[in-house]
Amino acid sequence: MNDDIKELLISRALTVRAWAYAPYSKYQVGASLLASSGKIYDGVNVENAAYPSTICAERTALVKAISEGERQFETLVVATENGGSPCGSCRQMRAGFGLDLTILIVNAEGKLVQETSLKELLPQAFTPASLK
Numbered sequence: 722m723n724d725d726i727k728e729l730l731i732s733r734a735l736t737v738r739a740w741a742y743a744p745y746s747k748y749q750v751g752a753s754l755l756a757s758s759g760k761i762y763d764g765v766n767v768e769n770a771a772y773p774s775t776i777c778a779e780r781t782a783l784v785k786a787i788s789e790g791e792r793q794f795e796t797l798v799v800a801t802e803n804g805g806s807p808c809g810s811c812r813q814m815r816a817g818f819g820l821d822l823t824i825l826i827v828n829a830e831g832k833l834v835q836e837t838s839l840k841e842l843l844p845q846a847f848t849p850a851s852l853k
Contacts, residue, residue: 722755726796727825729761730755730761730796730798730825731800731827731833733751733753734752734753734798734799734827735751735800735829735831736751737751737752737753737763737765738765738778738801741765741767741778742765742767743766745768745772746768748766748801748802748805749765749766750777750800750801751763751778751800752764752765752777752779752781752797752799752800753782754779754782754783754786754794754796755794755797756794757791757793757794757795758791758793760786760791762783762786762789762791763782764777764779764780764781764783764785766781767781777807777810778799779797779799779814779815780814783814783818792818794815794822795822795823796823796824796825797815797822797823798824798825798826798827799826800829800831801826801827801829802828804826804827804828804834804835806842807826807842812839812842812843812846813846813847815839816843816848817848817849819839820838820840820843820846821839821840823837824836824837824842
């Protein structure tokens with residue numbers, strides 16, 4: 722991934738973060754997901770008074786991509802106030818599409834807090850191969 726794409730993904734995650742619906746936690750999250758096709762899908766967290774119904778920004782972006790036919794992904798950027806890492810549910814949902822996903826975690830100023838992979842964030846992942 723070149724620096725221009727990296728900056729574009731970070732910029733988009735920071736921009737959409739403002740659209741998050743987080744009236745309870747006040748923890749706004751924005752995500753941008755680069756599919757292998759080159760298309761970028763954005764997502765935000767959407768909270769609900771029935772807390773289990775809340776959806777994370779990373780899963781929102783993934784669901785949007787999947788609903789448009791994407792199945793292969795290159796990079797995910799997650800933007801939070803303090804550079805928080807994706808939750809376990811977000812990690813697991815991504816595992817079904819490969820563990821080689823690059824993940825960039827940035828804070829509210831766009832500073833890169835961590836560059837990692839899904840494989841590193843979810844060791845011993847349960848994947849489709851686990852069902853065989």
